[in-house]
Amino acid sequence: MDQLLSPKQIAEAIGASESSVKRWCDQGMLTTVKTAGGHRRISVQEALRFVREQNYSVVEPRILAMPATDDRKSRRIEGCSERLAGSLLADNELACHAIVSDLFLAGHAVSQIFDDVITVAFRTIGEKWACYEADVYQERCSCQIALRVLHELRAKQVPPMPQLKALGATIEGDQYSLPVTMSEIVLRSVGWDARLLGSSIPFDSMINAIKRYQPGLFWLSVSHIRDEAEFIAGFNRVFEAASKTESAVVVGGRVLTSEIRSKLRYTAFCDTMRHLEEFGKTLSRQTQSVPANSRKKNRKA
């Protein structure tokens, strides 16, 4: 069950008065649940949403289940990718969590943290690996740490809207788990109930998932293609299946050259997590403005 906080705990976390927090609760600025005894309680995710949106400084991050940091200046994006690359290669997992959670608490969009910090850090790691300055185990270990940091971040997001379903995957043979996981978190940050099916999923299996769940959005992250012709044919079959269920297909990934893209059918191509965030927002607005009774009758809840 999600951890619930009292107004007093939130007040301590951000250095405000308890009465101010209670007032924000009563004004609906903070969504509360009431205990059997009628006391206000706030989920950690909701408290984090409030802090990020209202630009409050967190003085006691531990109360919000965030790692404590020793560097209060670390709220700026600049310099973070270098620090993250160093911490990943040094196997300093706590520092990695702290760098990312500081930026999250400071209100930076997850898309920005992903594009400008984590992705850049991995570019550095890739360059070091290519120049024999980083060992293979360090690269693999960095991926494991980054995935744990991403999962931690996902757990801190407010629950998405169940009516906005999104599914995602990587294609068979594509083991790149970071971009596809980032996409899930970015979509969740703009309200999508996004769920990653997993990595290395055969096209037929993706089609089965689309038929079963009929998502409003299906995303595919493509970082490795084994056979180009097979990929194009399989991808276009997925698009056909998605069209039948009125699912938008969003695609991105480092190996999708303009030549390959010209042979694919999709709803949107995104270069970055920021693009995905914008597309996700626009599509969710459109989806929600369609009257419920005119949506596909057989779409599963």
Ligand code: B12
């Ligand atoms: C980690 C890593 C791996 C790991 C991945 C493990 C894992 N669990 O994810 C593994 C071990 C699989 C791996 C394998 C290989 N790798 Co590798 N790998 C990397 C590394 C260091 C990081 C990749 C990464 O995850 N980056 C972070 C992500 C988030 O960044 P990104 O992919 O660029 O994504 C951004 C955008 O492209 C976009 N995006 C991406 N996907 C999507 C999807 C959507 C929907 C959207 C909206 C946007 C989007 O948004 C992201 C954020 O801005 C890169 C270095 C680099 N420059 O990235 C090398 C790198 C990609 N690898 C490389 C190589 C050579 C290999 C191998 C061939 C090595 C080998 N000899 O075996 C194999 C290929 C095997 C295969 N079948 O894929 C080379 C590729 C060179 C080239 N020109 O193609 C690189 C560039 C390293 C280098 N400097 O040489 N690798």
